[in-house]
Amino acid sequence: MESNRRIRNVIFIMLDTLQYNYLGCYGNKKVRTPNLDRFARNAFLFENAYSEGLPTVPVRRALMTGRFTLPYGAWQPLAAEDTTLADILWGREIQTALVYDTPPMRLPKYGYSRGFDYVRFLNGQELDHTTFLNRPLDKGWSPINFTSPGMVYNEHGEFIDKDGEQLLEEIGLFLRQYQDRRDDGDMYIARVCREALHYVTDVRDKERPFFLWLDSFDPHEPWDPPSAWLGEKCPYDPEYEGNPIILAPWTPVEGRMTDAECAHIRALYMEKIEYVDKWVGKLLDSVKKEGLWDESMIIITSDHGQPMGKGEHGHGIMRKCRPWPYEELVHVPLLVHAPGLEGGKRIPGFVQNVDVTMTILDALGVLDTKNPDCGFGFPTYDWQDMHGISLMPLMRGETNTIRDFALAGYYGKSWSIITEDWSYIHWISDDAFNKRVRDCKIKMDEEMWTCTAGAKVVVPERDELYDRRKDPFQLNNLIDQHKDVAEEVFRKLKLAIGELRTS
Amino acid sequence: MNQLSDNNFRERIADTTEGIVIFYKELCPHCKNMEKVLEKFSAAHPHVALHAVNLEKNPESASMAGAERAPTILVIHDGEIRASRAGLMNFREMNAFYTENI
Numbered sequence: 303m304e305s306n307r308r309i310r311n312v313i314f315i316m317l318d319t320l321q322y323n324y325l326g327c328y329g330n331k332k333v334r335t336p337n338l339d340r341f342a343r344n345a346f347l348f349e350n351a352y353s354e355g356l357p358t359v360p361v362r363r364a365l366m367t368g369r370f371t372l373p374y375g376a377w378q379p380l381a382a383e384d385t386t387l388a389d390i391l392w393g394r395e396i397q398t399a400l401v402y403d404t405p406p407m408r409l410p411k412y413g414y415s416r417g418f419d420y421v422r423f424l425n426g427q428e429l430d431h432t433t434f435l436n437r438p439l440d441k442g443w444s445p446i447n448f449t450s451p452g453m454v455y456n457e458h459g460e461f462i463d464k465d466g467e468q469l470l471e472e473i474g475l476f477l478r479q480y481q482d483r484r485d486d487g488d489m490y491i492a493r494v495c496r497e498a499l500h501y502v503t504d505v506r507d508k509e510r511p512f513f514l515w516l517d518s519f520d521p522h523e524p525w526d527p528p529s530a531w532l533g534e535k536c537p538y539d540p541e542y543e544g545n546p547i548i549l550a551p552w553t554p555v556e557g558r559m560t561d562a563e564c565a566h567i568r569a570l571y572m573e574k575i576e577y578v579d580k581w582v583g584k585l586l587d588s589v590k591k592e593g594l595w596d597e598s599m600i601i602i603t604s605d606h607g608q609p610m611g612k613g614e615h616g617h618g619i620m621r622k623c624r625p626w627p628y629e630e631l632v633h634v635p636l637l638v639h640a641p642g643l644e645g646g647k648r649i650p651g652f653v654q655n656v657d658v659t660m661t662i663l664d665a666l667g668v669l670d671t672k673n674p675d676c677g678f679g680f681p682t683y684d685w686q687d688m689h690g691i692s693l694m695p696l697m698r699g700e701t702n703t704i705r706d707f708a709l710a711g712y713y714g715k716s717w718s719i720i721t722e723d724w725s726y727i728h729w730i731s732d733d734a735f736n737k738r739v740r741d742c743k744i745k746m747d748e749e750m751w752t753c754t755a756g757a758k759v760v761v762p763e764r765d766e767l768y769d770r771r772k773d774p775f776q777l778n779n780l781i782d783q784h785k786d787v788a789e790e791v792f793r794k795l796k797l798a799i800g801e802l803r804t805s
Numbered sequence: 806m807n808q809l810s811d812n813n814f815r816e817r818i819a820d821t822t823e824g825i826v827i828f829y830k831e832l833c834p835h836c837k838n839m840e841k842v843l844e845k846f847s848a849a850h851p852h853v854a855l856h857a858v859n860l861e862k863n864p865e866s867a868s869m870a871g872a873e874r875a876p877t878i879l880v881i882h883d884g885e886i887r888a889s890r891a892g893l894m895n896f897r898e899m900n901a902f903y904t905e906n907i
Contacts, residue, residue, distance in 0.1 A: 383897075686897065751835050751893040752874035755861045797834035803893045804838040 308642035309665040310511040311598040313502075313589065314658070316365075317578055318358065318404055319522040319623075321607035322351075322635040324575050332538070333572045337583025341602065342637050345645040346697050350652045351636035352708035352720060353606055357623050358406045360713065361605035361655060362414055362517075368659030368688030373803035376713035376744060379412040383684035385674065387513070387662060388417030393676030396666055397510050401498045402517035403490055405430035418515070420505060422497050427490055427519040431475035440481045445473035448530065448548045450563050462558075465551040473549055476524050480531040489528075491520040491578045495585040502592060513666065516585075521578045523608070523621060524548040525570035528577070539569030546570060552621040552739045555611055559620060564611030567620070571610065599665045600639040601658060607631045614775035618737070625734040625742040627718035627727060629775045632710035640665070643697050652705040652720070656690035664692040687805060709798060714744030719795040725776060726791040727766040735764050751800060759796070761788045806843070806857045814858065814866035823907065824854035824881035828872040830861055839876040839893055846899050853903070854881075880906040 322328045326335045327342035328349075353361050355371035359378065364371050366386040380386065388398050400415050403424040407414035415421045425433045446454065454466040461467045486492060498516040506512050529536045530546035547567050555564060582602070589595060606623045607630045609616025614630060623631040636653065638661070639645060663669045669692060675682045691704045711717040715734040718727045729735035730750070733742035753759075767781040767788045781788050809817050809826070818826070827843060829836035840857075847855050858866050860875045870879055871889060880888040880903055888906035 684897070686895075749874075752876065752891050753830060753833055753835065754874055755830070755864075755867070793834065797838070800835045800838040800893055801841075804842045804895050 308597060309599045309640065311513065311594060312662050312665055313498075313514045313516065313598055313600045314662065315582065315585075315600065315602045316362075316404075316515070316517045317521065317582070317602065317604050318517070318519045319606060319608050320575065320578070320604035320635060321630060322604070322633050323630070324572060325635055327637070328635060334576045335579040337579045337586065338602065338637070340583075341586060341600075341639065343646060345600075345637050345639040346643075346693075347648045348636035348638070348653050348693075349648055349650045350708065350720075351603065351634050351654070352632050352652065352710050353634050353655045354709050354711070356606050356627065356632065356710070356712055358404070358605055359409075359412070359414075362404075362407055364656050365659055366414065368656050368663075368690040369686065370654075370656060370689045370709070370802045372709060372711050372713060372717065373799050374713070377406075379409075380414050380416060383686070385682045385685050386417055387515075387659060389682050390663065390668060390674045391513055391666070392417055392419075393678060393680055394668070395510050396668075397506055397512045399501050399506065399512065399514045400517065401494060401501055401514065402519075403427050403430075403494045404517045404519040407517060420501060422501070424490070424493055424497060426479050428472075428522065428524070431472070431479070434475055434478040437478040439474060439478050443477045443481050445470040445477060447545050448473050448477065449550065450544055450547050450559065453547075453550055453559055453563070463551075465553065469549055469551055473524070476526065476548065480526065483528075483531055486528050486577050486580070489520065489526075489577055489581070491518055491581045494518045494520075495581040499585055499588050502589060502594070511666070513662065518578070518582075521571065521574045523571075525567055525574055527570055527573035529573060530570060536566070536569045536573055538572040539566050542566045542569070550620050553619070554737065554739070555616075555618050555620050561612070564615065564620065568610050568615065571608075595639075596641045598639075599641065599662075601661070602635070602637040603655070603658065604634045605655075606634065613777055617776075619739060622739060624739070625712045625715035625731065626737065627710045627712065627716050629725070632718065632720075638693065638697065640694075640697050647697075649696055651696060651703045652708040653693060653696070654690070654705065654708055656688070657693050657704070658690070660688060660690035660692040661694060664694045689802060689805065707794070707798070709795070709802075714746045715742055717795060717799055719791060719798065720770065721791065721794075723770055724787060724791055725768045725770045725774075726788065726795060727776070728762065728792065728795060729764055751803060759789060759793050761785065761792050765792065767791065806840075806855045809856050809858045809863070809866065811863045811865040814863065814869065817856065818881055818886065819884040821854050821856070821881045821884060823852060824856060825903065826856040826858060826870070826879040826881060828858050828860045828867060828870065828875055828877040828879075830875040831859065833875050835893055836876045839878070842894060842896055842899050843878075845896050846903070849896075849900070850903070856881075878902070882907045 360371040399420040609619040
């Protein structure tokens with residue numbers, strides 16, 4: 303416990319939709335992420351971190367409460383009975399701050415800023431871009447020049463569908479903002495990092511420890527790195543002749559977009575990640591200059607990846623990670639700088655996002671959460687046990703494993719279990735199985751949690767089983783060849799989800 | 806947990822002032838999870854009797870209670886079945902289910 307005492311503060315950095323395998327430290331050879339790579343070289347890199355219930359909102363709920371959401375709920379407000387990190391830290395010496403531009407956390411009545419001492423939200427990202435609806439758009443800017451006309455219009459020049467029409471409206475809302483951008487310092491990531499630094503340098507009480515949650519919606523789409531709005535070639539795809547594609551419809555790729563267009567979107571995403579890396583790097587440098595490095599745990603992670611094309615790029619889907627739990631969507635980066643512990647280590651054991659919550663509490667010395675209020679008559683009403691496990695013992699080298707497998711999925715749509723040897727996907731909703739993107743219905747009923755007399759565990763025919771060592775991106779379904787394995791893994795999945803459902 | 810069977814189900818329920826019954830199946834993962842919840846519930850409510858019935862071996866009791874699926878939980882008060890629910894609950898939901906039905 304001696305090493306814990308060195309940690310006074312925690313800075314938690316959430317970078318939305320940052321796919322782990324686009325970072326140099328996770329093996330990418332193309333994308334330039336020198337700052338995150340340097341951070342990783344001196345920190346703990348978790349090779350097998352998985353988000354459990356996707357997408358954006360349930361991930362925040364899991365991280366704030368330390369509880370799995372997968373058996374309980376989907377995209378929904380923070381509940382009155384949820385006990386969050388901010389609730390637990392209230393009334394203690396530790397001051398709390400949320401600096402964010404992630405609109406899903408701020409949707410009406412969603413309440414994810416609850417309990418933080420200091421809250422600063424920045425406008426403009428998706429869902430909140432309508433803030434700029436009435437801003438005049440310069441005549442030189444036209445939405446169709448920022449996507450592929452072939453995704454929007456048919457050969458008669460008519461909209462292919464309502465998605466195409468909405469796409470142009472949405473792009474227009476972003477252009478109303480981009481027209482005032484002059485350099486990368488005007489990007490969302492730059493603004494939110496500057497605001498976080500403002501908190502660190504000017505706002506907080508420097509006599510007291512702090513917990514800062516920085517939630518950046520970048521590198522979430524639109525794929526809007528500087529080349530897109532400066533009218534330059536994307537450095538990751540300089541031969542591409544078409545418009546920059548800053549947004550595309552959320553649809554199956556086949557028949558709607560070409561392989562070159564998908565590759566261009568991925569190139570813009572890479573360029574955007576390069577700037578996310580740059581501005582997070584600047585923030586980390588400033589934290590060092592403030593003299594906080596040796597007393598602050600810094601955690602950098604993401605909520606999920608994004609489908610951007612065929613095969614391992616997105617299983618044939620473009621944009622939005624729902625409703626299926628494939629590797630490119632559920633495997634997330636997780637980097638932790640822990641003062642007092644020698645970093646530079648890669649940890650292969652499975653960890654889940656709920657474990658981050660416990661690690662934060664552990665680092666701040668408040669892990670004893672049996673009765674997690676501050677102790678002066680302000681109870682955390684309706685307290686429920688957390689599911690997470692602190693990562694500190696893993697980082698101290700006291701153990702190599704805290705979990706035998708990881709779980710992932712979408713509430714009422716799909717469940718997945720990831721073991722060292724296999725990954726298994728169980729489709730709950732017919733729509734999820736059929737890969738319907740927009741109107742995939744949630745299915746939850748008691749049949750999931752019960753069985754009838756005489757019934758055996760039957761592996762559904764449409765489920766999927768993959769050899770994780772040979773096929774990590776789940777392209778070759780082996781369920782018919784390994785029925786015995788499928789049954790065993792499926793049983794394990796049902797038991798694990800049921801255990802969470804009852805705890 | 807008291808194991809009940811078709812031989813004594815009716816009498817034992819009639820004799821129970823406050824109680825819970827779980828209809829379970831052997832090797833059913835959901836039942837195992839629900840039994841853990843009942844253990845926690847029992848610790849919080851030691852005066853509430855806890856009964857268990859093997860669903861597959863006791864079809865008459867199951868039929869009497871309308872229990873078609875495992876796990877099914879019954880709330881017993883003054884010798885009568887007051888409520889029945891199939892599926893899983895967590896501790897808080899189990900508490901609410903019990904207190905709302907006695």
